[in-house]
Amino acid sequence: MPALRPRHRASLVPLLLFGLACAGTQDGAADSAPRPGVARDFSLKDLQGRTVTLSEFADRPAVLLDFWALWCHPCRTELPQLEELYQTLKDRGFVLLAINTDEAAKTAEVRAFVRQRGLTFPVLLDAQTRVVSRYNPSLSLPFAVLLGPGGTVVRTIEGFQPGEEKALEAEIEALLAGGAG
Numbered sequence: 488m489p490a491l492r493p494r495h496r497a498s499l500v501p502l503l504l505f506g507l508a509c510a511g512t513q514d515g516a517a518d519s520a521p522r523p524g525v526a527r528d529f530s531l532k533d534l535q536g537r538t539v540t541l542s543e544f545a546d547r548p549a550v551l552l553d554f555w556a557l558w559c560h561p562c563r564t565e566l567p568q569l570e571e572l573y574q575t576l577k578d579r580g581f582v583l584l585a586i587n588t589d590e591a592a593k594t595a596e597v598r599a600f601v602r603q604r605g606l607t608f609p610v611l612l613d614a615q616t617r618v619v620s621r622y623n624p625s626l627s628l629p630f631a632v633l634l635g636p637g638g639t640v641v642r643t644i645e646g647f648q649p650g651e652e653k654a655l656e657a658e659i660e661a662l663l664a665g666g667a668g
Contacts, residue, residue, distance in 0.1 A: 526638040531611040549662035550634040562629040565647040583608040
């Protein structure tokens with residue numbers, strides 16, 4: 488398995504590449520053919536051991552999948568910014584799923600990190616990197632996927648630069664308002 492690599496710049500990944508990355512199924516997910524530009528369903532465990540499935544949020548106007556790891560310094564910088572965004576928009580229907588890609592042996596450290604930072608959004612565990620590799624074949628981190636209504640892919644974001652959260656917030660606000668983003 489290739490090693491995850493951090494990226495320090497943001498870029499848009501072509502939708503075609505995303506579609507190819509979403510080709511497999513995960514953890515009992517439906518095996519139907521994905522529609523172009525629609526995120527493929529998956530199920531992962533959260534930090535409390537509960538199974539969370541992406542399709543649970545299909546009725547939400549905006550869902551952000553944020554892939555991260557403890558060793559990734561830009562990820563550690565980004566997460567508090569995402570917590571602020573989550574607190575601002577969660578009551579309007581915004582969902583943030585932070586998907587940790589550290590190995591299973593690091594789960595206790597992930598749990599402690601989340602608690603110490605006061606992160607309140609759901610944190611899912613992708614220790615075998617099955618889900619992240621589907622969305623991000625280069626396995627660079629941090630990496631985010633913004634989904635609109637019905638799980639449509641609005642944008643992918645590779646890397647993190649402080650200040651980028653403002654543009655992301657504007658896109659999410661447009662989705663929550665029913666706009667095209």
